[in-house]
Amino acid sequence: MAITKLNTYQPLTEQSATALAIGLRIFEDGTLLTCEEIGDGNLNLVFRVLERETGKGIIIKQALPYAKVVGESWPLTIERARIEASALKLQRSFVGDLVPEVYYSDPTLAITVMEDLSALTIARAGLIKGEKYPRLSHDVGTFLANTLYFTSDYALHPFKKKEYVKEFSNPELCKITEDLVFTDPFFNSETNEFEEELSRDVQHLWDDFTLKLEVAKLKKSFLTEGEALLHGDLHTGSIFVDQNQTKVIDPEFAFYGPIGFDIGQFIANLIFQAASKTDEGETILYHIENTWNVFSTAFSRHWKESGDAYTKVNGYLEYVLEKSFQDSIGFAGCECIRRTIGLAHVEDLDAIPDKERRLQAKRTCLTLGKELIIKRKQIHSIEELLSVIKFHFE
Ligand SMILES: Nc1ncnc2c1ncn2[C@@H]1O[C@H](COP(=O)(O)OP(=O)(O)OP(=O)(O)O)[C@@H](O)[C@H]1O
Numbered sequence: 001m002a003i004t005k006l007n008t009y010q011p012l013t014e015q016s017a018t019a020l021a022i023g024l025r026i027f028e029d030g031t032l033l034t035c036e037e038i039g040d041g042n043l044n045l046v047f048r049v050l051e052r053e054t055g056k057g058i059i060i061k062q063a064l065p066y067a068k069v070v071g072e073s074w075p076l077t078i079e080r081a082r083i084e085a086s087a088l089k090l091q092r093s094f095v096g097d098l099v100p101e102v103y104y105s106d107p108t109l110a111i112t113v114m115e116d117l118s119a120l121t122i123a124r125a126g127l128i129k130g131e132k133y134p135r136l137s138h139d140v141g142t143f144l145a146n147t148l149y150f151t152s153d154y155a156l157h158p159f160k161k162k163e164y165v166k167e168f169s170n171p172e173l174c175k176i177t178e179d180l181v182f183t184d185p186f187f188n189s190e191t192n193e194f195e196e197e198l199s200r201d202v203q204h205l206w207d208d209f210t211l212k213l214e215v216a217k218l219k220k221s222f223l224t225e226g227e228a229l230l231h232g233d234l235h236t237g238s239i240f241v242d243q244n245q246t247k248v249i250d251p252e253f254a255f256y257g258p259i260g261f262d263i264g265q266f267i268a269n270l271i272f273q274a275a276s277k278t279d280e281g282e283t284i285l286y287h288i289e290n291t292w293n294v295f296s297t298a299f300s301r302h303w304k305e306s307g308d309a310y311t312k313v314n315g316y317l318e319y320v321l322e323k324s325f326q327d328s329i330g331f332a333g334c335e336c337i338r339r340t341i342g343l344a345h346v347e348d349l350d351a352i353p354d355k356e357r358r359l360q361a362k363r364t365c366l367t368l369g370k371e372l373i374i375k376r377k378q379i380h381s382i383e384e385l386l387s388v389i390k391f392h393f394e
């Protein structure tokens with residue numbers, strides 16, 4: 001079909017997305033296809049092309065040259081589609097089915113054609129409804145250990161590592177994180193959004209220079225420590241699940257950064273669940289504990305199976321794990337704060353119907369977030385972290 005031969009970018013429509021699927025010969029000739037734009041995210045178009053007779057589908061995700069949710073006044077590079085497709089392929093080589101299969105990608109059209117996961121549920125939506133996903137933390141812990149270890153200097157030849165650093169240089173998307181996670185929520189910035197009743201709590205944060213200094217250190221780590229290829233946006237809205245499987249999607253923020261960042265973002269998004277629930281807190285706390293335990297066990301196993309001369313030096317693995325653990329706690333704290341008062345909120349908190357309970361949950365996320373940031377270096381084990389979290393929910 002013509003569109004597969006285009007050498008200039010154009011946004012797809014449901015019609016041209018169908019034509020693209022036909023041109024790619026993913027479906028049998030002459031088969032009846034339907035197409036729908038199903039994207040509910042902030043940035044991109046997501047088309048689902050479906051074979052009517054069999055129900056077989058594919059997903060075509062396309063980056064727009066701006067952020068979809070804001071419009072053309074917020075231009076954003078379509079390079080993110082190339083990064084997303086490359087990251088998915090690389091991650092799949094380390095984690096297999098924990099990420100969707102990519103059938104085709106084209107950086108000019110900024111598209112990724114991938115496995116249709118519509119039979120699964122976005123973890124955030126399922127957890128809000130009270131669904132249980134017994135595999136979630138085991139699978140995410142494995143995803144974290146494999147993707148972070150095998151893209152790091154501990155595993156890769158230095159030339160390969162630097163090639164990846166170049167390939168996954170992602171300045172525009174990193175800038176979004178730098179602003180929205182690490183800067184804006186800690187200052188009186190226009191992008192912030194919070195309920196008026198939280199004004200005093202927010203003012204306290206803005207006045208807290210000890211907190212700001214610690215966030216500055218975490219931001220510096222995010223800016224400068226190119227340790228491993230991060231997913232970059234590992235919240236529960238980027239994870240599809242059911243009872244038996246887990247698939248991590250949407251790595252358009254991928255870049256080389258500190259190992260603790262992905263772990264911290266995932267833990268914080270579990271914390272929102274715990275904050276939003278009056279019961280079932282134990283299941284969520286178990287997932288937090290298990291994520292770290294699975295991550296650290298698998299990461300240590302990979303470390304011992306390969307690595308250079310220094311990886312054999314006593315205490316080095318423990319140093320790397322402890323640093324990653326404390327960074328994770330600090331990054332989790334930043335995520336707790338920014339999702340409560342920054343630009344991009346989470347349904348877990350915003351959808352709590354009772355106002356008093358909602359404000360209470362948000363205040364808990366703010367005070368817990370602050371404590372995680374400030375005390376991260378005094379928390380030495382996952383059990384201690386769980387005690388700190390539990391204390392705030394009592
Ligand atoms: N492989 C897939 N299979 C089925 N549905 C998908 C798939 N990928 C994305 N979707 C649907 O499209 C939605 C948006 O996808 P995604 O999060 O990748 O888009 P985005 O524009 O990058 O969003 P965000 O604002 O979260 O960055 C998902 O929540 C899901 O409903």
Ligand SMILES: [Mg+2]
Nearest residue numbers: 041043250252
């Ligand atoms: Mg995205």
